[in-house]
């Protein structure tokens with residue numbers, strides 16, 4: 001007996017990123033180098049594509065997880081300070097000045113940086 005494969009398993013595309021065109025193109029190119037095919041679509045609400053509005057990046061549903069991992073790594077490569085900040089926070093340190101503030105501190109006692117954005 002054959003198991004029928006649902007039609008949408010072949011090409012169900014999921015929006016994973018909304019960004020300016022320049023970024024979408026960079027990410028799309030990066031993903032293609034990782035053998036993850038992607039599509040670029042105009043964000044809804046813009047008909048001409050001339051207004052500087054955002055574009056959507058879509059990947060096949062099965063590639064969503066891999067695409068997110070690659071995009072995160074890509075951002076980290078372009079912005080190494082994000083990784084450094086995250087490491088400092090993980091160590092309970094202020095990302096701005098390196099002062100040891102502990103995990104639950106709301107702001108850095110040394111430089112005053114707000115560490116936890118409180119939700120209203």
Ligand SMILES: [Zn+2]
Nearest residue numbers: 094097108111
């Ligand atoms: Zn600080």
